[in-house]
Amino acid sequence: MIEVKTRGELQAMRAAGLVVAATLAAVRERARAGVSTAELDELAEQTIRDAGAVPSFKGYHGFPASICASVNEQIVHGIPAKEQVLAEGDLISVDCGAILDGWHGDSAVTLAIGEVSEKDLALSAATEAAMWAGIEAVRAGNRLTDISYAVQTAAEKAGRDDGHAYGMILEYGGHGIGRQMHMEPFLPNVGKPGKGPRLKPGMALAVEPMLTGGEGETLELDDGWTVVTADGSRAAHWEHTVAITEDGPWVLTAPEEA
Ligand code: MG
Numbered sequence: 001m002i003e004v005k006t007r008g009e010l011q012a013m014r015a016a017g018l019v020v021a022a023t024l025a026a027v028r029e030r031a032r033a034g035v036s037t038a039e040l041d042e043l044a045e046q047t048i049r050d051a052g053a054v055p056s057f058k059g060y061h062g063f064p065a066s067i068c069a070s071v072n073e074q075i076v077h078g079i080p081a082k083e084q085v086l087a088e089g090d091l092i093s094v095d096c097g098a099i100l101d102g103w104h105g106d107s108a109v110t111l112a113i114g115e116v117s118e119k120d121l122a123l124s125a126a127t128e129a130a131m132w133a134g135i136e137a138v139r140a141g142n143r144l145t146d147i148s149y150a151v152q153t154a155a156e157k158a159g160r161d162d163g164h165a166y167g168m169i170l171e172y173g174g175h176g177i178g179r180q181m182h183m184e185p186f187l188p189n190v191g192k193p194g195k196g197p198r199l200k201p202g203m204a205l206a207v208e209p210m211l212t213g214g215e216g217e218t219l220e221l222d223d224g225w226t227v228v229t230a231d232g233s234r235a236a237h238w239e240h241t242v243a244i245t246e247d248g249p250w251v252l253t254a255p256e257e258a
């Protein structure tokens, strides 16, 4: 039920992952007040194509762009737009996917535009910490929901440390990945441990928690894509594509080590 890749196939996925990492680095560099999310999208598409890869989001079920740009109360699947100009204090999540030689990489970061509130910084840090806790559980011998449990536990701990219970998004989560962006299984960000398929070397999963500064209820906008918090609170989203090796998790979308 979870596809197992060869070492060579994982290396091909790593190459795709590096394109995504370089693209998100370029977007991070450019993202500042006064820049539109459409400009970030153009930069991302150019970076992906210059690397000989193809943006996986563009045309995916009709999605019109190469990144999802989700600003403030937008959680995921925000459509880049000329009219969406970043302002000081915004919190933007950028999700990006690329296909190289038929293999997919998928990763997301949350970026602070200029000075953002302490609360927003803590929200993004909590979400990133939950992602890394989940990644630590992407190990042979674990079961799928050991990852969910690790994500949930880390998010709850961050909430206790920050004195604020974060909203957990139940409808969206991680997924298998390989020659398609979204493959079996769905990986919930919340759940009891010890359930679901046993993890084996050669499997690849995208781990992607989303947290909000308020409740976890979501709404989809009339554009058919953008998912926002029902209560207007801000959201953060972090994601990496991770492979299971004999030596532990291999973060395929992490930037190359110096
Ligand atoms: Mg993604």
Ligand code: MG
Residues within 6 Å of the ligand: 106, 107, 174, 175, 206, 208, 239
């Ligand atoms: Mg994903």
